Amino acid sequence: MSFPAFPTRKLTDAEIQQYRDDGVIMIKGAIDRNWLDLIEAGLEQGRGDMSLLGRFMSRKVGGYQMDIFLWKRIDQIRDAIYYGPFARWAQQLMGAKEVRFFYDQMFVKEPGTDAPTPWHQDLSFWPIRGEQICSFWIPLDPVTKENSGLLYVRGSHKWPQRFKAISPDYVAAIIDEKMDDIPDINAAPEKYDLVDWNMEPGDILMFHPLTLHGSYGNASRTRRRRALALRWTGDDVTYQPSAKRMPVHFRHESAVGGPLRGAAFPRILPDCDPAERALRARPEKPMPAKMVGSLLDNARAAIRLKLSGVDSRALKQTWGKPTQG
Ligand SMILES: O=C(O)CCC(=O)C(=O)O
Numbered sequence: 001m002s003f004p005a006f007p008t009r010k011l012t013d014a015e016i017q018q019y020r021d022d023g024v025i026m027i028k029g030a031i032d033r034n035w036l037d038l039i040e041a042g043l044e045q046g047r048g049d050m051s052l053l054g055r056f057m058s059r060k061v062g063g064y065q066m067d068i069f070l071w072k073r074i075d076q077i078r079d080a081i082y083y084g085p086f087a088r089w090a091q092q093l094m095g096a097k098e099v100r101f102f103y104d105q106m107f108v109k110e111p112g113t114d115a116p117t118p119w120h121q122d123l124s125f126w127p128i129r130g131e132q133i134c135s136f137w138i139p140l141d142p143v144t145k146e147n148s149g150l151l152y153v154r155g156s157h158k159w160p161q162r163f164k165a166i167s168p169d170y171v172a173a174i175i176d177e178k179m180d181d182i183p184d185i186n187a188a189p190e191k192y193d194l195v196d197w198n199m200e201p202g203d204i205l206m207f208h209p210l211t212l213h214g215s216y217g218n219a220s221r222t223r224r225r226r227a228l229a230l231r232w233t234g235d236d237v238t239y240q241p242s243a244k245r246m247p248v249h250f251r252h253e254s255a256v257g258g259p260l261r262g263a264a265f266p267r268i269l270p271d272c273d274p275a276e277r278a279l280r281a282r283p284e285k286p287m288p289a290k291m292v293g294s295l296l297d298n299a300r301a302a303i304r305l306k307l308s309g310v311d312s313r314a315l316k317q318t319w320g321k322p323t324q325g
Pocket of ligand 1: 105107117135137148150156213214215227229
């Protein structure tokens with residue numbers, strides 16, 4: 001068997017066209033049980049042993065557990081990324097030759113948590129730019145709108161606006177006050193082409209980094225909602241950090257304005273870079289100096305936003321209980 005594994009099937013031309021038109025597609029029954037079990041085992045390990053960053057991200061929002069870069073410390077997640085079928089799908093979807101892994105993110109909402117994921121575009125706060133970027137969202141539990149299935153604004157990846165990045169914990173450091181305010185979509189849903197799916201474990205969402213998306217809290221009393229997002233980049237992507245974009249706390253050699261390079265963003269296709277992979281032989285921790293730098297940036301950003309009249313509380317959105325249908 002060769003790795004990364006080949007998916008159960010290729011994406012059809014119609015699915016790729018739909019991704020280009022709508023900015024999101026849902027593929028039913030895409031993931032074999034063995035890969036799903038591997039991811040679930042890794043995610044459960046991550047839930048029980050959160051990183052410092054994850055604890056920081058999850059501190060303000062009761063019942064909403066988030067963490068990133070799990071693959072740096074959890075073998076099952078790393079193996080799913082290096083050996084699973086995901087990189088080949090990303091390659092086909094993006095039409096790319098080279099595929100690099102950008103990062104993973106865990107999103108878990110406990111039953112009864114009312115914490116939404118505010119509407120946002122991912123690319124507005126990512127430290128990369130390019131056309132060939134996509135995310136896969138992999139639920140480990142059955143999801144509906146009631147227990148926090150994702151919602152998308154169809155076609156919004158083609159809108160000209162770049163919206164202020166509103167994260168679930170309202171992190172000031174990634175809010176760029178020069179960007180547009182996100183409209184209060186749920187206050188006037190009839191104005192938007194909203195789309196969502198009921199999903200089962202094994203289904204996968206593939207979406208463009210500019211497609212507006214978000215989710216309600218988990219109104220179910222019994223059903224936890226666990227998901228892992230995997231982010232991929234292709235040939236044209238460059239490293240474009242800024243004080244108002246998500247910091248990367250792991251080692252890499254990408255020059256500003258240049259292609260992604262190094263072990264934080266490992267190359268998976270057309271083949272692995274042995275030097276990058278060797279660096280992941282042992283679990284890796286984020287660099288403490290970079291973490292402290294991020295905390296200071298965040299404090300400075302909160303002051304800057306207040307002084308410039310952007311109060312992060314004013315950016316809160318209408319998210320009541322989901323309406324069915
Ligand atoms: O799971 C969620 O509620 C949020 C997912 C998300 O925003 C993402 O994967 O980019």
